[in-house]
Amino acid sequence: MTSKTLKVFKKLFSFSGGVLVTLAVIFVILFVITYFYAVSRFMGQITLDVSRRLMSPDHIKTAFLIRRYGFDLNFGVTVIYGGDRLKNAQKYSHYKKRAKRLFWSCDYFPNLDVNWNENIEWSTDSSFLKLIIHNPEAAKPFTWAYDFTNDVEITEANEIQSLWIQRNQISDNNEVNPKQ
Numbered sequence: 669m670t671s672k673t674l675k676v677f678k679k680l681f682s683f684s685g686g687v688l689v690t691l692a693v694i695f696v697i698l699f700v701i702t703y704f705y706a707v708s709r710f711m712g713q714i715t716l717d718v719s720r721r722l723m724s725p726d727h728i729k730t731a732f733l734i735r736r737y738g739f740d741l742n743f744g745v746t747v748i749y750g751g752d753r754l755k756n757a758q759k760y761s762h763y764k765k766r767a768k769r770l771f772w773s774c775d776y777f778p779n780l781d782v783n784w785n786e787n788i789e790w791s792t793d794s795s796f797l798k799l800i801i802h803n804p805e806a807a808k809p810f811t812w813a814y815d816f817t818n819d820v821e822i823t824e825a826n827e828i829q830s831l832w833i834q835r836n837q838i839s840d841n842n843e844v845n846p847k848q
Contacts, residue, residue, distance in 0.1 A: 685717055719786055724794035731797055740775035743786055745814070770814050770821065771799065791835035800830060803841045
């Protein structure tokens with residue numbers, strides 16, 4: 669290195685030069701943040717819409733299937749506790765959290781010409797919520813479920829199907845047949 673280059677480096681990393689470098693770095697960071705904000709704001713506005721709203725059979729939980737459009741398409745499931753039978757929230761200590769996001773999908777290509785046929789379903793005993801997304805590019809539909817009894821999400825298709833059958837039979841066995 670030449671002596672002129674060494675002098676420049678010494679000046680840059682001296683106290684006043686360090687301040688200038690710090691200000692330049694801050695300026696670059698603010699420019700990048702502003703740039704990405706402007707691109708996301710004007711080029712790809714994010715839109716949310718409720719694709720489906722479904723109250724559980726026990727009228728305590730309401731599930732919302734949400735679509736989010738932007739650079740990509742995502743599906744989300746949120747459950748809100750509170751319904752016809754939940755008049756006074758203080759009586760129900762296990763409903764401290766009124767809203768809970770259960771699921772947010774991977775990114776899909778936001779083609780507005782495609783009907784994804786997304787749907788949510790409650791089991792008849794209100795303990796199981798199932799999501800189905802029919803991706804036209806996939807051989808099988810995407811399935812996801814949430815088991816409120818064990819407070820876990822389930823992603824395995826065979827397990828979802830067996831629990832779905834089991835939970836609906838439990839409720840059917842406990843109901844009185846109105847034809848008798």
